[in-house]
Amino acid sequence: MRLPLFLFTVTLLALSPVSHAKKENSDKPANGRTADGKPDTYQKIYDATVEGKSLEEYFAAINGGWDRNLSTLRPRLDPARSYLVIHSQEPKEVFDIRSPNDFKRGMMSKGLAKLALSTFGIGHVFISWRCQQEAGVAEGTVGMTGELDNQFKKMLDSGWGLTTFVTNFTDGHLQTPALLDFEFEGEEPLHTLAIEVDPSVCGNAMGFVKKFLNHPSKPYENFGLQKDPVKFEGGGCGSFGMTVLDQSKIFGETKIIPNFWRHLAARTSLFGYGDLELPEDSSPKILRTDRTRKVSVAELFLLADWNASRRDGGQKVKIMDPELLLLFLKTVYRSFYQDLYASDRALFRELHGGALYQPRIAPSPDGDARVINGTFDKQSNMTVRQTLAWVKRIKADGFRARAVRVGNGKHTNVGVVLDRAN
Numbered sequence: 001m002r003l004p005l006f007l008f009t010v011t012l013l014a015l016s017p018v019s020h021a022k023k024e025n026s027d028k029p030a031n032g033r034t035a036d037g038k039p040d041t042y043q044k045i046y047d048a049t050v051e052g053k054s055l056e057e058y059f060a061a062i063n064g065g066w067d068r069n070l071s072t073l074r075p076r077l078d079p080a081r082s083y084l085v086i087h088s089q090e091p092k093e094v095f096d097i098r099s100p101n102d103f104k105r106g107m108m109s110k111g112l113a114k115l116a117l118s119t120f121g122i123g124h125v126f127i128s129w130r131c132q133q134e135a136g137v138a139e140g141t142v143g144m145t146g147e148l149d150n151q152f153k154k155m156l157d158s159g160w161g162l163t164t165f166v167t168n169f170t171d172g173h174l175q176t177p178a179l180l181d182f183e184f185e186g187e188e189p190l191h192t193l194a195i196e197v198d199p200s201v202c203g204n205a206m207g208f209v210k211k212f213l214n215h216p217s218k219p220y221e222n223f224g225l226q227k228d229p230v231k232f233e234g235g236g237c238g239s240f241g242m243t244v245l246d247q248s249k250i251f252g253e254t255k256i257i258p259n260f261w262r263h264l265a266a267r268t269s270l271f272g273y274g275d276l277e278l279p280e281d282s283s284p285k286i287l288r289t290d291r292t293r294k295v296s297v298a299e300l301f302l303l304a305d306w307n308a309s310r311r312d313g314g315q316k317v318k319i320m321d322p323e324l325l326l327l328f329l330k331t332v333y334r335s336f337y338q339d340l341y342a343s344d345r346a347l348f349r350e351l352h353g354g355a356l357y358q359p360r361i362a363p364s365p366d367g368d369a370r371v372i373n374g375t376f377d378k379q380s381n382m383t384v385r386q387t388l389a390w391v392k393r394i395k396a397d398g399f400r401a402r403a404v405r406v407g408n409g410k411h412t413n414v415g416v417v418l419d420r421a422n
Contacts, residue, residue, distance in 0.1 A: 059210050062174060063140035067181035069407040070128060070141060073194060076404040076417055079137075082202035083130045083194045083419070084250060086241070087143075087180075088329060089123035090189040090355045096362035097321055098377055100266045100306035106363040108301065123188060125241040125325065126180050131202035141180050142209050144240035146172030146223025151279040160272035161295025162306070163284050165225050165317060171281040172223030172234055174213065184407040191356050192406045192415035193329060196399070197250055205248035212240075225319055226285070239320040252393075256386045259379055260324040265314035270295050270304055323372050324383050329356055331387040333416065336401030340416065347403035351414045394418065 066074065077083055096102040126143030147169045155164040184190050212219055215232040222234025229235035229243035246257035274292025278284070308314020333340065333351065341348045351357055360372045370376060374384035398420040406415040 055214050058174075059213050061176045061178075062142045062209060062213075063138055063206065064177060065139045066128065066130075066141065067177045069181045069184035070177065072408060073192065073404065073406045073415060074130070076402070076415075077130060077194060078196070078419060078422075080132070081196050081419060082132045082199045083417075084197050084202060084205055084245065084248060085128035085130070085192060085194045086245065086329070087124075087126050087128065087183070088191045088193075088326070088356065089125070089183060089186065090191060092123075092188070092355075094360045094362055094372070095323065096372075097262060097264070097319060097323070100264055100308075100317070102362075104301070104306045123322075124183060125238045125322075126175065126183070127205070127241045127244045128177075129202050129205050131206060132199045133203070138206065140206065140209070141175075141177040142244070143175040143180050144172060144220065144223070144229075144235055144237050145175060146221075146236075149279060149281065151282045154277075154279040155282060155284075156297055156300070158272075158277040159294030159296060160276055160278075160284065161270045161300050162266050162315070162317075163271045163273060165266075166271075166315070167282055167284040168222050168224040168227065168234065169281055170221050170223075170283060172221050174209075174220045184413055189354055190407070190413045191329070191351075191354065192413060193332065194415065194417045194419075195250065196417075196419035197248070201248045201250050205244050205250075208244055208247040225317065228318070236320070238322050238325060242320065242325060251390050254386050254390050256328060256383065256390065259382050259386065260320045260328075262319050262321050262379065264317045264319065265308035266306055266317050267304065267308050268312045268315055269293075270300060270306060271315055321379070323360065323362075324379060326356060326360065327372060327374075327380055327383050328387050330360075331384050332391060332418075333357055333401075335388065335391040335395075336416070336418070339401035340403045343402040344404075347405065347414055351403060351416070354414070 073085070094106075096106045124143065124145075126141060128141040129139065131138045148171050151167075151169055152164055155167065160167070212229065212232060217232060219227070219229065219232045219234045223236060224234055225236070227234030227236075227239070229240045230247065235243065242257045242260060251257070272293055272295045273284075273286065274294075276292065276294060333356070340351065361369045362372055362376070363369060372380060374381045399418050400421050402417045402419075404415045404417055405413070407413045
């Protein structure tokens, strides 16, 4: 997926993709397809929030069943069991966000030409469920996205600097199955991890999505780095998807997802404020009110140190690290290496050759590249340790792994199912 110039803001929003949809109303079908059933990438993306639809209808669309590609997973699942499913679009790029300067150095190591061409790919994350209920089986898919009009780039060009990173974009929305089904037909592979859960855990995930949608503050409209979905503030696709998973209680008392959040301090002088041009649907955090500070793109990316100094305590930035999410998935896959190999050797080779299985190397302009694994830093170490503890518990409960194919598109995507052996 191609993203706006200087992708820092998008990546720090934890794998939140830019939509290609226009903001004006469309008179085309509201299911994400043109009249002939083909994808329409410029159709209005609010396929369940168009004027005149209630929140109940919105949730009914989210919980309205799996679409064409995802439905290929259904025969691979036990029809009498409940499952939560994580979908992760394979990212092209690796970003080190242990500190503001680490991220900046990684960006600059890729070269200004690539920055200018906006050729970075950071993927997407969304969640599905198949829940056994008294009334029958409920199937749904949901993802969060926003920023429909290149507000990131416009703010950077207007001199907002790092304030862009703490801006709330009010064009956020939840994606529904019909729209998310197109992700299976994109250029980048989409990995699917289906995990058997108790019906109550599955219901918890559905319940959180419904609460998020019906909350009076309308958090689904708030797309931003500083927004914590568990507090019903808003979020990005990664933070929202992982919060749905965490709120389901799938991990019990193990705190895997909260560990993905990083707390950074960035240099105050790089935050723009005051009388600067502001794009529509953008609500920046106000740092100053009595004067104006403009930060040029050249100053931000070529001259400045991004870390807070001792003299200035800096501005606090809270982000969910997408690399820790990927490290979680990699750790799960590696823990079931033998099962996956035995289930289907051809599919295992495809999975093993993808970015979510191969080592991810943090870029560095000084050549001191490091593998993002359990030794990367304290949070990566904790992520691996907690994930392994959870894997140990479900293995003791009889879980095993199977490799499966998912999707009918040009790119058939590899999936993994974790459930109890029959």
